[in-house]
Amino acid sequence: xxxxxxxxxxxxxxxxxxxxxxxxxxxxxxxxxxxxxxxxxxxxxxxxxxxxxxxxxxxxxxxxxxxxxxxxxxxxxxxxxxxxxxxxxxxxxxxxxxxxxxxxxxxxxxxxxxxxxxxxxxxxxxxxxxxxxxxxxxxxxxxxxxxxxxxxxxxxxxxxxxxxxxxxxxxxxxxxxxxxxxxxxxxxxxxxxxxxxxxxxxxxxxxxxxxxxxxxxxxxxxxxxxxxxxxxxxxxxxxxxxxxxxxxxxxxxxxxxxxxxxxxxxxxxxxxxxxxxxxxxxxxxxxxxxxxxxxxxxxxxxxxxxxxxxxxxxxxxxxxxxx
Amino acid sequence: xxxxxxxxxxxxxxxxxxxxxxxxxxxxxxxxxxxxxxxxxxxxxxxxxxxxxxxxxxxxxxxxxxxxxxxxxxxxxxxxxxxxxxxxxxxxxxxxxxxxxxxxxxxxxxxxxxxxxxxxxxxxxxxxxxxxxxxxxxxxxxxxxxxxxxxxxxxxxxxxxxxxxxxxxxxxxxxxxxxxxxxxxxxxxxxxxxxxxxxxxxxxxxxxxxxxxxxxxxxxxxxxxxxxxxxxxxxxxxxxxxxxxxxxxxxxxxxxxxxxxxxxxx
Numbered sequence: 001x002x003x004x005x006x007x008x009x010x011x012x013x014x015x016x017x018x019x020x021x022x023x024x025x026x027x028x029x030x031x032x033x034x035x036x037x038x039x040x041x042x043x044x045x046x047x048x049x050x051x052x053x054x055x056x057x058x059x060x061x062x063x064x065x066x067x068x069x070x071x072x073x074x075x076x077x078x079x080x081x082x083x084x085x086x087x088x089x090x091x092x093x094x095x096x097x098x099x100x101x102x103x104x105x106x107x108x109x110x111x112x113x114x115x116x117x118x119x120x121x122x123x124x125x126x127x128x129x130x131x132x133x134x135x136x137x138x139x140x141x142x143x144x145x146x147x148x149x150x151x152x153x154x155x156x157x158x159x160x161x162x163x164x165x166x167x168x169x170x171x172x173x174x175x176x177x178x179x180x181x182x183x184x185x186x187x188x189x190x191x192x193x194x195x196x197x198x199x200x201x202x203x204x205x206x207x208x209x210x211x212x213x214x215x216x217x218x219x220x221x222x223x224x225x226x227x228x229x230x231x232x233x234x235x236x237x238x239x240x241x242x243x244x245x246x247x248x249x250x251x252x253x254x255x256x257x258x259x260x261x262x263x264x265x266x267x268x269x270x271x272x273x274x275x276x277x278x279x280x281x282x283x284x285x286x287x288x289x290x291x292x293x294x295x296x297x298x299x300x301x302x303x304x305x306x307x308x309x310x311x312x313x314x315x316x317x318x319x320x321x322x323x
Numbered sequence: 324x325x326x327x328x329x330x331x332x333x334x335x336x337x338x339x340x341x342x343x344x345x346x347x348x349x350x351x352x353x354x355x356x357x358x359x360x361x362x363x364x365x366x367x368x369x370x371x372x373x374x375x376x377x378x379x380x381x382x383x384x385x386x387x388x389x390x391x392x393x394x395x396x397x398x399x400x401x402x403x404x405x406x407x408x409x410x411x412x413x414x415x416x417x418x419x420x421x422x423x424x425x426x427x428x429x430x431x432x433x434x435x436x437x438x439x440x441x442x443x444x445x446x447x448x449x450x451x452x453x454x455x456x457x458x459x460x461x462x463x464x465x466x467x468x469x470x471x472x473x474x475x476x477x478x479x480x481x482x483x484x485x486x487x488x489x490x491x492x493x494x495x496x497x498x499x500x501x502x503x504x505x506x507x508x509x510x511x512x513x514x515x516x517x518x519x520x521x522x523x524x525x526x527x528x529x530x531x532x533x534x535x536x537x538x539x540x541x542x543x544x545x546x547x548x549x550x551x552x553x554x555x556x557x558x559x560x561x562x563x564x565x566x567x568x569x570x571x572x573x574x575x576x577x578x579x580x581x582x583x584x585x586x587x588x589x
Contacts, residue, residue: 210415215410
């Protein structure tokens with residue numbers, strides 16, 4: 001990818017980040033944002049900037065970065081441009097965990113932890129199913145196992161919600177639609193460590209992903225341990241996605257779409273694709289969250305719905321190019 | 324030197340083993356050709372070398388050291404493999420693609436140094452792909468793509484190279500260019516093991532031919548020893564004649580028409 005495009009990507013992320021702090025129910029000017037950041041503005045502005053908007057933008061960016069990098073690594077390692085981290089059972093498992101927590105009236109702080117646990121359980125189940133089928137590292141078998149586990153998770157959710165009271169159904173469905181509206185600095189702190197470590201691990205694996213993308217026989221001939229590297233990528237990508245799910249619920253299309261955008265922009269090797277997908281994913285989720293806030297004030301749209309609404313036309317255009 | 328000793332491979336879904344105790348050696352400085360009908364076990368032997376199929380028995384060694392999964396990257400520094408099919412999932416650039424040949428030396432961490440750049444430059448020069456470096460590999464012709472793959476293998480820097488039908492889909496000129504390049508590599512001291520269906524070219528270029536038939540070696544030796552009509556007719560199950568081409572100084576195989584079909588259609 002050319003240097004000008006990298007610069008453009010960073011500028012884009014900065015612009016949507018600043019816009020994300022400026023816009024909302026209470027619009028702020030750039031000088032008010034600066035005053036809020038420095039703590040010199042009036043109390044409301046300082047509170048809005050520091051306590052609500054900034055952590056929200058940071059969490060949105062981290063979620064997007066994690067999903068983008070995980071999707072990029074997974075598409076490379078599976079050699080499948082339709083792969084995304086949710087396909088490994090992450091989304092279904094997380095939803096089951098969160099829905100069970102909601103249905104059992106667990107405190108709100110437990111819900112994301114239950115979602116994370118559910119995601120981990122589902123990923124483990126996906127890899128076990130793939131292994132039992134005889135293809136621990138075979139990309140096609142792992143992806144199919146993920147689809148099966150996801151279908152099972154959906155059934156579990158429907159069974160749980162079928163006889164649940166309306167308020168529980170509503171809470172559960174809201175969680176599944178994804179949101180960063182309740183972002184806090186505490187959340188931003190643990191998520192930043194988690195996402196930085198996860199993206200770094202995938203970045204280190206990037207060169208082996210380049211080799212894997214050539215096909216398994218060629219990769220083996222170049223000395224890559226196909227099984228071990230594939231498994232490492234699956235686990236790292238799934239853990240990364242599970243962390244973002246714990247923070248923000250299910251936000252679809254980012255892991256699928258962003259790697260395509262970055263490759264279209266000219267990124268060719270997976271080090272560039274993974275870093276580019278982190279930046280582009282961050283920008284896209286921050287922008288989507290901004291749209292979720294300002295599209296129909298004072299109501300907020302579900303973030304997962306906004307990313308899907310943005311993602312679908314992009315993806316259709318991409319399909320036309322492929323066809 | 325690559326040595327296969329009594330290598331047997333059995334696929335789960337098939338009753339008959341794919342290879343029954345095959346032994347052959349690809350020596351440095353020589354072009355060793357592996358020929359045989361479809362399904363005779365040629366590609367299985369190559370896949371066994373990279374550990375993609377488990378050995379039921381026997382050993383494979385490179386320069387006397389047995390090939391094991393733990394030492395796969397060390398082996399990749401000595402032996403480069405150009406598989407029969409390679410279908411990259413993404414449009415990586417030719418320059419980056421050739422550079423992946425240095426993976427066995429660099430691993431995940433190390434940055435490319437002068438020796439890596441020198442190996443890549445040499446490979447690009449030998450295969451004459453300098454003009455293609457900025458193109459994505461998805462936009463190459465069949466001949467260009469095979470040359471680029473060969474460059475990647477040469478960039479690996481080992482002294483052994485294994486190629487599984489590298490000239491499939493190539494026209495005469497591109498095919499000959501690949502054969503000339505392989506001969507040059509062998510003359511330089513590489514051990515070249517070539518899987519091929521081009522018996523006539525192999526008869527001219529190879530130092531040794533190994534003929535596989537249903538997972539066993541049917542004949543092995545100098546081209547003149549293996550290129551016998553009686554042997555080849557039995558193995559390929561097709562009528563043919565082998566003549567001596569005086570201009571080339573090599574045996575030449577001519578397949579005949581099938582007797583029953585030929586009478587009606589010609």
